[in-house]
Amino acid sequence: MSTNKADLKGAVWQWAERIGVKVREIHLRQMQRKWASISTNGRLTLNTDLLNLPETLTEFVIVHELVHLLVPNHGKLFKGYMSAYLPDWEERQNRLKSLL
Numbered sequence: 411m412s413t414n415k416a417d418l419k420g421a422v423w424q425w426a427e428r429i430g431v432k433v434r435e436i437h438l439r440q441m442q443r444k445w446a447s448i449s450t451n452g453r454l455t456l457n458t459d460l461l462n463l464p465e466t467l468t469e470f471v472i473v474h475e476l477v478h479l480l481v482p483n484h485g486k487l488f489k490g491y492m493s494a495y496l497p498d499w500e501e502r503q504n505r506l507k508s509l510l
C-alpha cells in the first residue's frame with residue numbers, strides 16, 4: 411500500500427509528536443539518490459518517490475530523519491533511538507537500500 415501526500419505529512423506530524431521534536435516545514439520534491447533530508451531547524455524534505463513505497467518503508471524514512479533532530483550522526487545513540495521507536499528498523503533499512 412502506497413501513501414498519499416496528506417497521509418505522508420500526517421505521519422510526519424504524528425511521529426514528531428511521539429518523538430518530541432519540532433518539525434517546522436515539510437517539503438516534497440524529487441530528490442537524487444536519497445529519500446529525505448532534514449535541517450537542524452526542522453525543515454524536512456521528502457522525496458516524492460516515497461509516495462510509491464510501502465507505508466512501513468516511508469515510516470522508517472520519517473523516523474530516521476526525525477531522530478536526526480535528536481542525534482545528528484548515525485552513532486550508537488542514534489541506533490538506540492531507532493530501536494526504541496522502530497524495533498525492526500534495520501530490516502526496513504535493508505529493504506529500502508535494495509530499492510534505491
Ligand SMILES: [Zn+2]
Nearest residue numbers: 474478483484
Ligand atoms: Zn541519516
